[in-house]
Amino acid sequence: MSKLTGKVLIAQGGGPTAVINQSLVGAVSEARKHAEVTRVYGALNGVRGIINEDLVDLSQETTRNLEYVAQTPSSALHSTRDKPDEAYCKEIFKVCQAHDVRFFFYIGGNDSSDTVHIVNEASKAAGYEMHCVHIPKTVDNDLVINDHTPGWPSAARYVAQAFAGYTLDNQALPGVFIGIVMGRHAGFLTAAASLGRKFEDDGPHYIYMPETAFSEEQFLTDVKTAMEKYGRCLVAVSEGIHDKDGNPMMVKLSGRTEKDAHGNVQLSGSGALGDMLSDLVTRELKLKRVRADTLGYAQRSFLGVVSDVDASEAREVGEKAVQFAIGQDMTGSVTIHRVGNYAVEYRLVPLHHIAAKTKHMPKEFIAPEGNNVTPEFYHYARPLIGSDFPTISRLRAPKVEKILKK
Amino acid sequence: MSKLTGKVLIAQGGGPTAVINQSLVGAVSEARKHAEVTRVYGALNGVRGIINEDLVDLSQETTRNLEYVAQTPSSALHSTRDKPDEAYCKEIFKVCQAHDVRFFFYIGGNDSSDTVHIVNEASKAAGYEMHCVHIPKTVDNDLVINDHTPGWPSAARYVAQAFAGYTLDNQALPGVFIGIVMGRHAGFLTAAASLGRKFEDDGPHYIYMPETAFSEEQFLTDVKTAMEKYGRCLVAVSEGIHDKDGNPMMVKLSGRTEKDAHGNVQLSGSGALGDMLSDLVTRELKLKRVRADTLGYAQRSFLGVVSDVDASEAREVGEKAVQFAIGQDMTGSVTIHRVGNYAVEYRLVPLHHIAAKTKHMPKEFIAPEGNNVTPEFYHYARPLIGSDFPTISRLRAPKVEKILKK
Structure with a gap:
């Protein structure tokens, strides 16, 4: 276990998905179990909420309500279209430092992984120990390295x-x-x-x-x-x-x-x-x-309308992010890899491998x-869209011989 | 039971709904049980299929496939936008007569009930005994007398x-x-x-x-x-x-x-x-x-995305239509009436009570x-949209006190 002790901060960026709250709740639930974590904070409106210090204390959420939120589509912490530059990311870092945030998680697409990357660089430059992990989501499925992306x-x-x-x-x-x-x-x-x-x-x-x-x-x-x-x-x-x-x-x-x-x-x-x-x-x-x-x-x-496979994986990438950051003192982006037919493995790759790249x-x-x-x-x-994907059927009745128009 | 013996003919008109095939299968399944019914025919493309004699023999459908079709949205017999006038309805009647159709069912909105009404008048004028029943459906919910309409x-x-x-x-x-x-x-x-x-x-x-x-x-x-x-x-x-x-x-x-x-x-x-x-x-x-x-x-x-209540009721109006026509020698339009909180009753009203009228x-x-x-x-x-209608939830975490921007 990590010797680093402090707060967790989590935020959601970019467009919502049907399962982005699964990732949020996966991370929050896992973080609440760790002794190294003094508090679990959420930022409202993505990175904008961080620089505005619009934070909420997710340590005080009931477990039951977290589970209900996990099943609700769109970003429960709300989002932003802000794309932070270096100065913006330094502001993010300062807020983290002021609140003794030692574990930072940002759920989003490739823009978001870029943000996590710059915040991480800022903390390193300041000699402030903090583990930053990007949690993948996007309905576009365009993150590189990943077999596919939650959402x-x-x-x-x-x-x-x-x-x-x-x-x-x-x-x-x-x-x-x-x-x-x-x-x-x-x-x-x-x-x-x-x-x-x-x-x-x-x-x-x-x-x-x-x-x-x-x-x-x-x-x-x-x-x-x-x-x-x-x-x-x-x-x-x-x-x-x-x-x-x-x-x-x-x-x-x-x-x-x-x-x-x-x-x-x-x-x-x-x-x-x-x-x-x-x-x-x-x-x-x-x-x-x-x-x-x-x-x-x-x-x-x-x-x-949610794929059960997607909901599970979105949950797991959130949970894995915390395990990588807190259990193993790692920084990076959680990735999904297909093994067999069909199973997945999660890994952590360097942030700049994901940032600002698009898969086609x-x-x-x-x-x-x-x-x-x-x-x-x-x-x-096919394995991704759910175990219970509905099917369509047709009548197969034979034609009746015409009498008047034969 | 009716002394009238002959074929059943059923068609679907107007815009599709998610449960119009439940009504089709409700009517077909019930009709296949009656000794008075020699064959159960379906018309392809609504009334247009009748005048073109594009009929299929639904007596030869498997029960299993009918059940699968019932769960498939849109009109399995396909539909038409034709709005028959009196001459068109006489053509319909002639095809019915040629094929010894004695029970005619048309699933549709108020235009369709009008068609059933005119066909019924044509058969009466010709002294040809035939029971015609309109089965209600419309996503607009605009049929009069009905508490609501399947679809x-x-x-x-x-x-x-x-x-x-x-x-x-x-x-x-x-x-x-x-x-x-x-x-x-x-x-x-x-x-x-x-x-x-x-x-x-x-x-x-x-x-x-x-x-x-x-x-x-x-x-x-x-x-x-x-x-x-x-x-x-x-x-x-x-x-x-x-x-x-x-x-x-x-x-x-x-x-x-x-x-x-x-x-x-x-x-x-x-x-x-x-x-x-x-x-x-x-x-x-x-x-x-x-x-x-x-x-x-x-x-x-x-x-x-189907309301279980709607699916059941759509099934029942199809079944009731056959019970009214074959079991009780009746002609008319099946209607849904709310009793208690929440339960329904089905009745049969004269066709001209429904035809060409719009509920607001x-x-x-x-x-x-x-x-x-x-x-x-x-x-x-609320009781109509399903017993398992999903709900949304929100985070209720308290705000964190600001440090930098207080």
């Missing part, structure tokens, strides 16, 4: 269940249906639209991910092909699709350019991309009943034409 | 779970969030956005239903009020909102005017209304982080200001 499997499950429903709806009332899925640079969440397919003609018939340059011509040809083959067409499109020169289709075609603190264009929270693609199909292919839905924030926050869909998950996924992707994703 | 409770559950997630997301990353909900004339589904509220400040803070004329001024004042009170604002808006002169806001503000066979303007399958309201708030209130999601087809077709949210369910629901609505809806 994605539940979001993937939501997307898969949504598209299974869309395909049934599209079969009942045929037409063209376009579903817009979150994912700026990585196509994992859009690819998940495929996971509810059961029958050969189930949609989505085509899937467009940011890993492949989007061509309007190819898209229109695909829609036409599906309409001819099935009399209907269902496609999944990533919000982050861009043309071959890297221009986001959202910007290219809608004129919307609101940017966040990270300099990114707003992609979510608007139906513009779907409506634009829908107009394109209506105009160019002269088709009726063309519809577009943008799946929106429900993908990351919907109450009640590997080539073997994308069909050669760039407009679909491969069976390798199914093999990868 | 709505599951759609309401989806909307409630979605908004519970949106409110948690909105708390984690504050801003203005606008959620657009299905419902052309009746506000029941939009009102359901309230059902996941737990804490006093949970959203949606305001709910705009078609029962109240929409005022842009009032809407902007409401958003401002919520922002001042909570630092964030979540609203639920029905796609069918209109100004005081009855002009749909969708048409007024977006210029989209695609109409269906019923002469209705397209409201679903586009994010335009949400984006327009979002632009209005950004422009008039000079606010950042204004987002809009349009919940779309997931509301009626999402795989895996009663006054006592809408707050006097017209921008919210009342506790009476909770009391009405």
Whole structure:
């Protein structure tokens, strides 16, 4: 056990997920068991809450309420879009020092691991002993080294269940249906639209991910092909699709350019991309009943659609983070590794291995034409979306011979 | 038991729901038990399948597969948007007569009950004995006489779970969030956005239903009020909102005017209304982080979000329809009546009592200001959305005293 004694501070960053509170409660519950821990603090609103000293004492939470919070989606400590620079991180460190925080945990994506990295450097430079661990989460599944990231499997499950429903709806009332899925640079969440397919003609018939340059011509040809083959067409499109020169289709075609603190264009929270693609199909292919839905924030926050596998793993990365920091005096980022078929192992890697890097869909998950996924992707994703993933069924009744119209 | 012997014909009309196949299987399973029934036929694509004689023999379905289909959302026999006139209904009757159909069941909304009514009149005029029963379904919950309609409770559950997630997301990353909900004339589904509220400040803070004329001024004042009170604002808006002169806001503000066979303007399958309201708030209130999601087809077709109460009742209305038609030689529309707190009874009412009429949210369910629901609505809806409706929880940890910034 560590000789270091002091407080634990934990915060949640970036966009919420369905299981980010599992990681919070995994870390808090584990930390509350350790004699080296004098108090377990949580920062409200991510790193912003640290520099504002908006801290709460999680040592005084009931165990029962923590368990209820674990099952609640979104970030119970609330979040922030702040992306701390070096000066900001020094402020974070000063607050840690003032409160005798010796173990710092930040749950988030690659931006968050970068923050943890800089805070850790600041503490080292000041000769202040503190163990900092990054706990992974992101619905984008884009953290390097990790086989997958907590938060994605539940979001993937939501997307898969949504598209299974869309395909049934599209079969009942045929037409063209376009579903817009979150994912700026990585196509994992859009690819998940495929996971509810059961029958050969189930949609989505085509899937467009940011890993492949989007061509309007190819898209229109695909829609036409599906309409001819099935009399209907269902496609999944990533919000982050861009043309071959890297221009986001959202910007290219809608004129919307609101940017966040990270300099990114707003992609979510608007139906513009779907409506634009829908107009394109209506105009160019002269088709009726063309519809577009943008799946929106429900993908990351919907109450009640959670992968049990994801919930367990999110819980465990939180718990492991504390075991690495307090039990073994380590600093780093917790990573998930697939072993066997299917099991996982957790490791701790240096923070700068994760920070500011983005994983993309590997080539073997994308069909050669760039407009679909491969069976390798199914093999990868199926164990993650839950042991009780629902299935769809069809009538198999034989046709009745016609009497009047034979 | 009836002396009438012959075939059963069943079809599904209008938009899909999460439990419309429960009604199908309820009717088919019950019909297969009756000695008077020579065969159980299903029509593909609703009434269109009848006039085209696209029939399947459901007597040859396995019981197991029927049970799987019952748990699958959307219309397993597929649907149609055709709204039959008198000539069309006579064609339906002729096909029934040719195939010796003596029991006709049509699952759908008020348009469908109208069709059943006209087919029944045609058979009476021809002196052909046939019992016709309408089986209710609609996510809009707008059938008169019925306490509620199968399909709505599951759609309401989806909307409630979605908004519970949106409110948690909105708390984690504050801003203005606008959620657009299905419902052309009746506000029941939009009102359901309230059902996941737990804490006093949970959203949606305001709910705009078609029962109240929409005022842009009032809407902007409401958003401002919520922002001042909570630092964030979540609203639920029905796609069918209109100004005081009855002009749909969708048409007024977006210029989209695609109409269906019923002469209705397209409201679903586009994010335009949400984006327009979002632009209005950004422009008039000079606010950042204004987002809009349009919940779309997931509301009626999402795989895996079903109210157990709804599934049971949808099953029972199908079963009761057959018992009324075959056991008691009756024609009419099956209705659901609430007795006690909470239990239901099923009755059969004359078809013309249901046909072409629309139920609206009663006054006592809408707050006097017209921008919210009342506790009476909770009391009405809560038993319907399921015995296992998920709940949300919050941290209750006390604040830590500041050291640096005190």
